[in-house]
Amino acid sequence: MTDPDPSAPPTPRVVDLATVVEPDEPEPQAPVDDPNLTPAQREEAAKRAEQDRRDRRLVRKLKEGDERAFQELVTTYQNRIFGLMLRMIGNRQEAEDLAQEVFIIVYRAIGSYRGEGRFYTWLYRIASNTCKNRIKYLKGRNFHRSVEIEDSPQAQLPAAEGGAIVTFQSQVPGPEATVEGQRMETIIQRELAALDPEHRLLIVLRDVQGLSYQDIIRITGLQEGTLKSRLHRARVALKERLSPFMR
Amino acid sequence: MAEQSPTEADALMSAYLDKQLAPEEAAKVEKLLAESPEAREELDGLQSMLKLMKGLPEVVAPPDFYEKLAKKIRRRKIFSAEGLWMLAVPFQVLSVVLILVVAVTYMLLHLDSDPSVKLEKDPTVQKSPPAAP
Numbered sequence: 001m002t003d004p005d006p007s008a009p010p011t012p013r014v015v016d017l018a019t020v021v022e023p024d025e026p027e028p029q030a031p032v033d034d035p036n037l038t039p040a041q042r043e044e045a046a047k048r049a050e051q052d053r054r055d056r057r058l059v060r061k062l063k064e065g066d067e068r069a070f071q072e073l074v075t076t077y078q079n080r081i082f083g084l085m086l087r088m089i090g091n092r093q094e095a096e097d098l099a100q101e102v103f104i105i106v107y108r109a110i111g112s113y114r115g116e117g118r119f120y121t122w123l124y125r126i127a128s129n130t131c132k133n134r135i136k137y138l139k140g141r142n143f144h145r146s147v148e149i150e151d152s153p154q155a156q157l158p159a160a161e162g163g164a165i166v167t168f169q170s171q172v173p174g175p176e177a178t179v180e181g182q183r184m185e186t187i188i189q190r191e192l193a194a195l196d197p198e199h200r201l202l203i204v205l206r207d208v209q210g211l212s213y214q215d216i217i218r219i220t221g222l223q224e225g226t227l228k229s230r231l232h233r234a235r236v237a238l239k240e241r242l243s244p245f246m247r
Numbered sequence: 248m249a250e251q252s253p254t255e256a257d258a259l260m261s262a263y264l265d266k267q268l269a270p271e272e273a274a275k276v277e278k279l280l281a282e283s284p285e286a287r288e289e290l291d292g293l294q295s296m297l298k299l300m301k302g303l304p305e306v307v308a309p310p311d312f313y314e315k316l317a318k319k320i321r322r323r324k325i326f327s328a329e330g331l332w333m334l335a336v337p338f339q340v341l342s343v344v345l346i347l348v349v350a351v352t353y354m355l356l357h358l359d360s361d362p363s364v365k366l367e368k369d370p371t372v373q374k375s376p377p378a379a380p
Contacts, residue, residue: 074313083306096309100316107320185303206265207300213267232261236289239296246295 020129021109055119062110074103077120080209081127087204088131090193098134102127121218124211128201128219135197184245191241199234206231260290264297 037045055076061069081102085095105126113122192200205211205219217227262268263276279286309315 071313071317074316078308078312079306082308082312086306087303096312096315099308100312100319103316104320104323181304184299188299188303203300207297208303210301213265228262228267229258232258235261235293235296239292242296242299243292246292246299 020105020126020133021112022125022129051120052118056115059110059113059115059119062107070107073106073119077123078103081123084124084127084204084209085131087189087192087208088197088200089134090189094134098130099127102130105130117218121215124205124215124219128205132197132201187245188242191238194241195234195237199230199237202227202231202234203238207235260286260293264290264293 055073058069058073062073078099082095082099085098085102086092089095089098102123106123109126113119192203195203201220202216205216206213211219213224213227216222217224220227222230259268259272259276263273268276280290
């Protein structure tokens with residue numbers, strides 16, 4: 001847990017598009033009128049179809065050079081991409097830079113997006129490739145940036161010794177709960193950072209951001225069986241690391 | 248489908264929690280859970296951990312995220328190959344103008360001198376005979 005090293009050399013910001021941008025593949029459309037779907041699933045599918053239509057319209061306008069369409073796309077996805085980066089890297093400034101890098105790549109590579117797959121999964125694919133490249137780069141330089149939220153000695157203690165416990169602000173209101181929530185967030189962030197980046201990515205995509213298995217398969221290119229077993233291994237590893245802090 | 252070992256069924260536990268298993272696979276996990284207290288404990292631990300992860304606060308990007316992004320894009324456009332070419336145009340024009348100015352100055356300076364002097368120095372040039380009276 002170190003602060004960004006001020007003596008570290010400036011990081012390269014010129015990204016080779018070929019290393020992060022992959023062509024979009026055709027994807028099956030959400031079956032909105034499938035009679036087997038529950039009302040909640042149908043509503044979800046309809047929302048997703050509407051979002052896809054909106055994205056396609058914005059992408060078309062962006063290809064025509066409309067800057068406002070780009071702004072709208074960024075505004076729509078900035079929280080999700082920034083959130084992904086923050087959970088993966090653990091440092092707000094680094095996460096912001098990386099998230100902006102992702103949108104710059106989108107801006108530069110939008111011409112190569114054929115519109116056959118969903119914009120959403122294409123964007124996430126760019127984001128996860130950018131993030132993995134960055135982690136590899138930082139690892140190569142033996143340069144660790146991670147938890148910046150709160151890293152007090154109290155956060156190091158297990159629950160039984162007065163350390164963090166499994167509560168979040170949303171679950172128990174009040175200032176104490178807020179403090180406990182922040183402390184737990186710090187712990188989770190720290191233990192996430194200790195996971196293998198591939199495992200971390202799966203946990204963040206599925207358990208933090210709530211993406212579906214199908215979306216994760218399209219983003220990561222994993223086979224379904226591989227995803228299931230790898231996600232399980234990732235969860236078990238994280239559970240082991242968090243168990244001293246859970247009651 | 249072949250009978251799965253406890254380890255294989257264990258690996259399906261996450262997918263079971265996510266309701267991503269086919270009915271026969273889910274039945275195998277349920278059988279394992281009914282027979283093994285360790286498996287139940289594992290499942291409980293995973294559920295607690297998932298509850299923790301889902302409880303993480305939603306992350307919001309800084310309010311000036313787009314402004315900073317737009318600034319970066321503008322800056323990079325300037326320093327891109329196209330931007331550098333545009334930046335170089337005034338210098339190219341200036342160079343051409345400078346060359347023209349030097350050339351014109353040189354010519355003007357040399358026009359001041361008598362061109363016939365030069366011609367006389369040239370041995371190949373014959374002096375024209377004096378005109379007949």
